[in-house]
Amino acid sequence: MFSRRLFLASTGAALWVPKMAYAEGGKAHFTLGVASGSPTPSSVILWTRLAPDPLNGGGMPPGTADVRVRVCTDDAMRNPIRDEIVRTSDADAHSIHYKLTGLKPGREYFYQFYYGDEESPVGRTRTTDPNAPEAKVALAYCQHYETGHYAAYRDLASWVPDCVIHTGDYIYEGGISAFGAKMRDVGGGERRMFEIVRQHNSNEIVTLWDYRNRYALYRADPHLQAAHAIAPWIVAMDDHEVDNNWAAGTPQDPEKQTPLEFEIRKYAAFKAYYEHMPIEAPPAFNKMKATLQLYGKYHLGPALIHLLDTRQFRDDQPCGDNRKPYCEEALDPKRTIMGAEQEAWLTRSLKTSSAPFNVIATQVWFTSYRYTEAPEAAETNLDSWDGYPSARDRLSATLADGVSNPIFLTGDWHTAMASTLHEDQFDPNSRRIGHELVGSSISSYCPWARDMEIVRDANPHVSYLNGNKRGYLRTTFSKDNCSAEFRVVEDSGRADSPVTTDIEMRTKDM
Ligand SMILES: [Fe+2]
CATH class of the missing domain: 2.60.40.380 (Purple acid phosphatase-like, N-terminal)
Incomplete structure (x- = not known):
């Protein structure tokens, strides 16, 4: 013990x-x-x-x-x-x-x-044990160093989980912000204050030297170290470990670099990620492409966990990035967010799984979210699975075909959320396929929280939403239930802030 x-x-x-x-x-x-x-x-x-x-x-x-x-x-x-x-x-x-x-x-x-x-x-x-009666799994993501201390990690370490899943934005690539309070528009005509409580150590990071020093800055934090020292982690990066909203070979600003320059930057980012993470294999650079193996499967008692990589193999975001109504490109049935190989691996594993809970840990929300009241031409976040509707339909069809208790554990959007997933997410009479549970971000703030609250009624499948607090998720799996404790940090500007449970949900009751 x-x-x-x-x-x-x-x-x-x-x-x-x-x-x-x-x-x-x-x-x-x-x-x-x-x-x-x-x-x-x-x-x-x-x-x-x-x-x-x-x-x-x-x-x-x-x-x-x-x-x-x-x-x-x-x-x-x-x-x-x-x-x-x-x-x-x-x-x-x-x-x-x-x-x-x-x-x-x-x-x-x-x-x-x-x-x-x-x-x-x-x-x-x-070590993992596929036959254990219970599994305690923590979910963490999005830990911008400048916008908060890591009280969430202090609390996570005190829980002593069997395993920690990190779905990305372990570091942020940006430069140095000015200290102090910033007012930001949060939607609905409201402005809220966000604080810069500590600073990055360089301008935007591009080289291996830069990425190494940025990981060292984050990793020097004692509460992040405590969370690593307490349990094994399973990790996959999202976008900010390289560049905001990158997609396979496409950077955020394709006009500012050649494809080869971006692959070299990716290789530097992958190399520094490997050097600071407990993963087995280093990145490779073959045929002018940087690659790093991240997706994988972990079996903890009742939960078979598939950790996805939805950055390295995705098609570029359709219709341009950000929140927009669909253009024709988004509806192309060939579009992929996982790449053919990973998608086939996931499908095979789900179809042959006998685990009571089938967890899919993914970087970006699987749940669809409308940012406009009217269903016609609804705006959605095209960087999430909303930008890849045909890929989502394919996975939904697999899950609806007899997969036991699918649970998505997800990061990215700096907002805690719980939803019930249906084959058609906006039709509660369509077949139910599972749930998505998202803890809050460790420290990255959410300037779109108010925007999301305003359109809650247009998203009835979402049963819990909180973008106002930082935190993480505790999940406990048993044979017939997954209980989720949404932990929230009272004041992310303080390393010693109290951390409490905002809400506890059980999939049995959802
Ligand atoms: Fe983030």
Whole structure:
């Protein structure tokens, strides 16, 4: 079981991070904490990175460095099952991705790295167990550094989930904003105040050096480190890890760069993402294209989780980006948001699944949302599945064809939301296919919250909506229910803000 000692080490992260950062006798190297991820019943990836000067390229001398990794079955680190030396080098920014194999399903393990006389914090991880009666899964996304502290992650760590899903916008690529309050239009003639509480460390990031330093800035946050140290994460990026609203080979501003320049930028972004995430495989650059394997399947007790990648293989947003009525292009039946290969993989897996709950973790909302009262020529967000109606119809048809309890767990829109999905979403008499649950964003604010509230009546399938608070989602799966706690941060401008449950919903009752 999980003891008080590690709980304090994690949730009181502010206590141990400064200690590591100013360790006596030289520079501290474990400034970015530890992490684990990509769990299976028998393996997990353990991560750390040596970075004595994290915001300036890391600060390690060129060449290799040997790091010891120890894994124990107890948090006091007395019962080792592994003790090995792992070599890292400047080619991967001195990051380590150690694949720990030969484990037992549904077990906790504790790990620690050593470099010279230094010890890293102790991390806790857990293998998956397809036969477990219950699974506790947290969902997080959208953590703009400038617009909030990570009280949500402090609270997430205290829950000690079996696994954390991150559906993207782990970093934001933009430059430095001015400190203080900003007034923004939020729709309906209203203006609301948003605050910049801390600042980015450079102009818009483009090169590998920039992306590495941006990840280091975010990862230096003690509450984000605590959330990584407490549980394995499964991760897939959305748009801001590269560039706002990018789609496969198309950047936000195609006129400002050549396709090859964008692929090089993507490769830099993918490389830095890999160097800071507990994932197994690095990116590749083949035939002038950058690629990174992110989508995958994880089986936690009653929940079979499919984590999607809806950025790398999608057709460009139709009719131009943003919220618009459909143009003809949007209705093209060939349009894809997952790419043919991923779509075939997902369809196959769903059709053969015997899990009580079939979770689809996706970057952008599957639920349709009308931003206008009139159904004719309704405006929708064309960056979400609303911009890919034929791809959504294909997946809806698969789900309606006997897939047990489909649940979408989704990020992107900085708004907490719960909906019931029907084959035709605006026809409650059409076949019911499942639910979508979206926690709030960790720290990114929602200037379109009021816009969405005004048209709630035009979206009767949405049973809960809250864009006014930051937060995350706790889900607990059992054989016949998924309960979702929508956690909200009272004041995202404070790292010590209280975090409470706004509403708890059970799919049994929805
Ligand atoms: Fe975001």
